[in-house]
Amino acid sequence: MNFQSLVDLLVTDTLETSLPRFRPELLLCASMVLMLLVRIVRGGEKVPSFLLAILGSMAALWSALPGGGMSSWAELEPCQLFTGMLVYDTLYAYTRVFLLTFLVLFVILSRLTGIADRDEGQDYYTLVFGATLGMCLMASANHLIVVFLGIEMASVPSYVLAGIIRGRRRSSEASLKYAIYGAGTAGVMLYGISLLAGVLGTAHLPTMAQRLGAQRLAALEISSVVEEPAQITEVKVEAEEEQTAAKTEDSDADDSGHPGTQGHPGARGHEVAASKAKLTPMVLALGGLMLGVGLAFKLSAVPFHFWCPDVFEGASAEVDAFLSVASKTAAMVLLLRIGLGLGIQPEANSFMVLLVGMAAVATCTFGNLAAYGQTNIKRMLAYSTIAHAGYMMMAVAAAIALVGKDPAQMRVAVQSLLLYASIYFFMNLGAFSFVAFMRNALGSEEIKDYAGLIRSCPWMTVAMVAILFSLVGLPPLAGFIGKFRIFQALFEAGGPWMMFLLVVAGLNTAISLVYYLRVAKTLCMDPEPENRGPVSLGFLPMAYTLLVSFPVLLFGILPDWLADWAYQATAHLF
């Protein structure tokens, strides 16, 4: 293959395969540029940035929708984009529609709550679009570099968004805290990535999985070869041990080239290979753990959740909705991709199931217990998102446990995750838009200030109470369907560890009841404070809240088409 044909291949790959499928992301980029540049033109400052944002996001969503209607996803041809950096499959297509739908609704919400006013509107929307672009990359990552790039592209705008309310101390503090945490975990993750890529010689996820398998076979071969000579030369080997240990590091790089000059070349070569074989799984595990740190930060999984409550309290409710739904779902899909990609190797599998499962148990339980004592609604919802991330991670654990063993049930597990995330979309968007509108109307985000709202604004309150019950997971609301499917996936995965997860999930559901109900009680049962004036919201905010919370009831009673889409989204996973 000469240079010319290489370039030709690259060009065809980029122009014919990658760019057409990358159109929604390109549209996002274009609208970002447009929003920033439109002010240069004379009269351009009069163009409302909301208009550009809504048009750009809707165009992106439109081009992301599958051509033949939502049910035609199964016909989509899976392929790799940009020479294997991104993977284009139904899971990605689904997640992209998910993220872009959220973006459209989010832009409308920002407009209705007035968070993005005329002056800083374009900054705000540009940041949101940039973060969404990063999340799209996270969902389609096929290469560890894209994993890192996606996470950073999603995070950096989020740091700014968290502090977008100028002149508020809590907001700036939240932003700074978020940025420092993010930077720290990004460094750790990058180190982990370099370890993994260094050991396996590639950062391309499917190739990594292959090499992992090869690594295991090689390790087996070496250990069987080493066994016998090792016994014969035991004494000598022991004598050489110190020397060897000291030299392992340099000989690692070139042990094949220099077979060793000190007497027993064969034994020495095997010895080095054996110690390398022993060392490699450790390095791999360490690299995997470090990569996990970066993901756990985005998922706000315990023990990397500390930023979450503070950031949620400091940032505005709209940004909270963005962080809790879009960011978390993208991170969940990324975790799933990495988990399934590497977990298909039997040895990595049990390690990853254990790791994800343990994080899920800790995250879920901690989130629910910590939510108890909260008096600020955003803080409470922050802990609630931590807990829900725990439930979703259980579905990921079940999917990893099933991968390679029972593809049909693995698809069901992934479906349960997507279904849960899609339902969670509406629950949290509804809850945070309630919080945002009430902040405008009441000037408070304390739970106790919501007392008796059922009398002043009954429709909004009914929607919020329905969302709260759905977050608990009560039928006939959609939250129940999501939880039900995850429970079912855990059952299908089977085994004592999954049963443990199941019982933890069940107990957590009961625990979570208390703090959600307390808000419902305050809203509906407590007497109204006397000094509160009339609560005026206007028609549009109310209509918006009702619109985004209506699916919570709809998908609870008729979940089949959402479930069907989610199922189709799993079509190309192994």
Add this chain to the structure above:
Amino acid sequence: MPILSLIIWIPLLGAAVILFVPKEWTRLIQLIALVCSSISFALACYLLTMFDLSSGALQFAENVQWVPEMGMTYSLAIDGLSLSMILLTTLITIACLFASLSQTDRVKAYFAWFMLLETAVLGVFAAQDWFLFYMFWEITLVPMFFLIGIWGGARKGPASLSFFLYTLGGSIFMLLGIIAAYVNSPTQSFDMSVLVQNNAGWSAELQALIFFGFFLGMAVKIPAFPLHGWLPLAHVEAPVPVSMFLSAILLKMGAYGLFRAGILLPLGLEWFLPILFALGLINIVYGALMAWRQDDLKGMVAYSSISHMGFVLLGVAAMTVAGFTGAIMQMVTHGIITAALFFLIGVLYEQAKTRNISDFGGLSRQIPRYGVMMSIALLASMGLPGLAGFISEFHVILGAFEHWGLYVAIASVGILVTAAYSLRTIGFMFTGALDTRWNHLQDIRGSQMLVGLVLVFLMVAIGVFPSPALNIVNSTATQMIEVLK
């Protein structure tokens, strides 16, 4: 005509209509609620006339695909057990609504929640799909939470919360049980009759484990000792009509579910029989002793419910036709009797503003009609022959004796204590000298009189002519025993 669907959904339709009525028009709201629940009751009576009493099979089946991909169907049908529960529910709801007419605070929301509650409970009793069953089961929690939490007494907050928490904590494990049954069966279906056909391949251990999940859910509702902690609090704090509904209907959901779960998991039920038997005896004795120690009338009836529900457990543990018949009859008669007791307590409380037994005395001179009704209800609760309670408890003890022998005698301790506190209450309240502060009490009359009379009439009627009521449940009980044996 989908008659079961009509019975279930008409109250919800009423609730929806009520939401669009201006909140000042309380009379109209009350009327809508009464009309809708009466239609449901009338349809349930029509169901009774069409019902084939000689058969224990499911009748009036309705089956619609709901979410085929997940194996859920909207499937309704009734047998004698369901029918008696539906009749009881629709009847008691009307009585509860009559008792609610004096409610003045946030009338609209109150009646809307009550109607939703009726729909959910009727759904539980008619559902033939475990998923549907669970859905209705959980829906009952929300209206109950608000009914206790908004209109309850001084400690309504903790009462409503503990009710919700206990029930959800139990039912989560029932959900796990349902999913376990689904996952372990080859057919992708939650339909009760389909799942039953799959249970042959399940080992006894698996069945016992799944049954344990179901049992946790049911035991909270029944309530079986030691999961009864929510009940006294909820009963005492709930407004009177809600207490009526709670003890007359909601507790029966647990017992009803126990029968259904037993049919699904025969080996599991068998494994659990000694536990059910022991818990039944503990319930009977413990409930009676606790009731004996109460001075608050509502508290007394609440604990007596625990005691009487012990007989249902005992009847299930008997595994005989007589035991099952007695258990189902006990569900019905206890429903009628406690509804009457709570109703009458509410009537007195409205005027006297106290429920303490020791505050009263010699009331039979001031309010004789009330005295007679209350005494009959208390005697029926005690199990006096000739009144409803006797028939069911007699059957249960007869059935349990066949299976467990002399151990059943422990239940007689409970019966004795029940007699003691019932008679003591009658003595305290209605005999002796009349305190002058009760001179203002008015005797029961009007619509309250009517409700009381209907309930008392049913107690006497079932007590004297038990055979029509027994006929409804007999063939179903026989069929269940055949399936289980």
